Amino acid sequence: MFLIFTKLQTVYLFVWIFGALSVLFVPQKNRLVLFSSIFLGVISIALLQITGESRSMQFGFLSYLPDRNVIRLIFALSMSIMIQQLLLFEPKNKIAIKIDRAGTHLAKFSYTLYLTHYPIMGLLTYFGFPKSEQVNIVSVGFYLLQILICLIIAYMLYLLFEKHTFAVKQYIKKLV
Helix, strand or coil: CHHHHHCCCHHHHHHHHHHHHHHHCCCCCCHHHHHHHHHHHHHHHHHHHHCCCCCCCCCHHHHHCCCHHHHHHHHHHHHHHHHHHHHHCCCCCHHHHHHHHHHHHHHHCHHHHHHHHHHHHHHHHHCCCCCCCCCCHHHHHHHHHHHHHHHHHHHHHHHHCHHHHHHHHHHHHHHC
16 A cells, blocks of 8 residues: 555645645736636646657657656646636626536535545456557547546445535534
8 A cells, every 4th residue: 555655756746735735825816817827737738748658749849848747847836826716706607607516516526536536447447347549439438437437436425425524523523
């Protein structure tokens, strides 16, 4: 079990720190900051794709780009700032309000999903869930099915356990 945690790269600690610090600092609502963070996020995603392991296309300018870990940090920082800014804007139209409600509902069991998705995917692989070598309609279908299975199992576990966290905390407080 300990070996799982030693495989993480140091850069991901800083990615986590960016996310953790974004909770502590409440910025002013600023559309320029929002759009700049979205722009930086899109650029960093493109750079991460270009600098990835696959070399189906060759780019001469790759040697001028920053290290891949620096690009990861730029991506993490831009996403932290973007999420901070998005949280400051209230949804106004009906579609945005529905998306906000759906996101709020999904967020309720996000921690359970975070904890369970990797073991669920491992079990699916162990029991023969196909892993494709190429992207096609069948592989995308299996990928979406895998996502759906992870969501359903995580939601069921949320209903059994995480949903009752507040009540359990209240009960424990009464005992103490």
